[in-house]
Amino acid sequence: MNAPATPADTLRTALAGLLDGLPPRQAAQAVERLIANYRGATPTDAPILRDRADVVAYAAYRMPATFAAVRSALAAFSDAVPEWAPAGHVDVGGGTGAATWAVSDTWGGVRPVTVLDWAEPALALGKEIAAAHPALRDTRWQRSRIGAALTVDDTDLVTVSYVLNELTPSDRAALVDAAAGAAQAVVIVEAGTPDGYARVIEARQRLVDAGFHVAAPCPHSAACPIVPGTDWCHFAARVSRSSLHRQVKGGSLAYEDEKFSYVAAARFPVAPAPSRVVRRPQIRKGQVLLDLCETDEQIRRRTVTKRHGDLYKAARDADWGDPWPPADE
Numbered sequence: 001m002n003a004p005a006t007p008a009d010t011l012r013t014a015l016a017g018l019l020d021g022l023p024p025r026q027a028a029q030a031v032e033r034l035i036a037n038y039r040g041a042t043p044t045d046a047p048i049l050r051d052r053a054d055v056v057a058y059a060a061y062r063m064p065a066t067f068a069a070v071r072s073a074l075a076a077f078s079d080a081v082p083e084w085a086p087a088g089h090v091d092v093g094g095g096t097g098a099a100t101w102a103v104s105d106t107w108g109g110v111r112p113v114t115v116l117d118w119a120e121p122a123l124a125l126g127k128e129i130a131a132a133h134p135a136l137r138d139t140r141w142q143r144s145r146i147g148a149a150l151t152v153d154d155t156d157l158v159t160v161s162y163v164l165n166e167l168t169p170s171d172r173a174a175l176v177d178a179a180a181g182a183a184q185a186v187v188i189v190e191a192g193t194p195d196g197y198a199r200v201i202e203a204r205q206r207l208v209d210a211g212f213h214v215a216a217p218c219p220h221s222a223a224c225p226i227v228p229g230t231d232w233c234h235f236a237a238r239v240s241r242s243s244l245h246r247q248v249k250g251g252s253l254a255y256e257d258e259k260f261s262y263v264a265a266a267r268f269p270v271a272p273a274p275s276r277v278v279r280r281p282q283i284r285k286g287q288v289l290l291d292l293c294e295t296d297e298q299i300r301r302r303t304v305t306k307r308h309g310d311l312y313k314a315a316r317d318a319d320w321g322d323p324w325p326p327a328d329e
């Protein structure tokens, strides 16, 4: 008997179906228009996702990547709070609902879910896609503008993925404060760029100031050791490329790596990783070089050699973003 489809599988199938009946040229043109809009000056005064063609393009082209990034952040978060699962979820600036799928894929089960966004076409398409997954069928898709007047109902988990980028500094602050005021746990994901990292670090500080404990990716809630402007903390999630991706971007690679920055924090006690691999490990003959963010607020390069026995084997399997040492070492 086949294993039941995971939410990730169901989402992939549902997104592939969106393009059925849409001539490939038209789909590619919609994506190109969307990319051009996103290149324009953000924040904007009005939604970028204006009509169905925009949101179908967004969902088919970007949602697999935003889903993968949020899923990866949630995996790290759930490792730090192994006994916890959210009893409710609000996704702010949720668009077509990528984070609702990632939450469902992480914890399973059914919970009240609300998606807030100001773009009606995105909410409508999100609802349509969610019909494919019983656990998301009762999701509330609610029109809401992020700003000083934003209210978020009390819930266990608030997610904010790829949204801070589209907001003014004061709206970003209002959103993080509203999330901190409403939730037991907040997970924020941004693009893995220097600017995305800067927005995450600013939000992280607001959460800490509001009494939250950082659960991931950092091993502590103290200041980030990265000197602003010299580097940026980010990770990568592997995403299969669809034929639409190949058409828009050219090339024949079967996958690409979505780079993202994130912070996951909770009001309740958390058990963050003792340290985390913050760059792609370098494997040399008989040794592995790991760049680790450590509990004492430093990033250090550690060399693990054959002499370390099982730890060396674990280092060879370690991936960028993993906790170190692995939980069972």
Ligand SMILES: C[S@@+](CC[C@H](N)C(=O)[O-])C[C@H]1O[C@@H](n2cnc3c(N)ncnc32)[C@H](O)[C@@H]1O
Pocket (backbone or CB within 6 Å): 047, 048, 049, 062, 063, 066, 067, 092, 093, 094, 095, 096, 097, 098, 099, 116, 117, 118, 119, 122, 144, 145, 146, 147, 160, 161, 162, 163, 166, 167
């Ligand atoms: C890049 S999309 C991300 C969507 C989704 N969170 C994801 O990860 O795929 C940004 C979303 O933020 C929403 N947004 C931007 N500014 C907003 C505002 N001021 N109020 C409400 N929603 C906003 C947009 O409509 C859009 O759906």
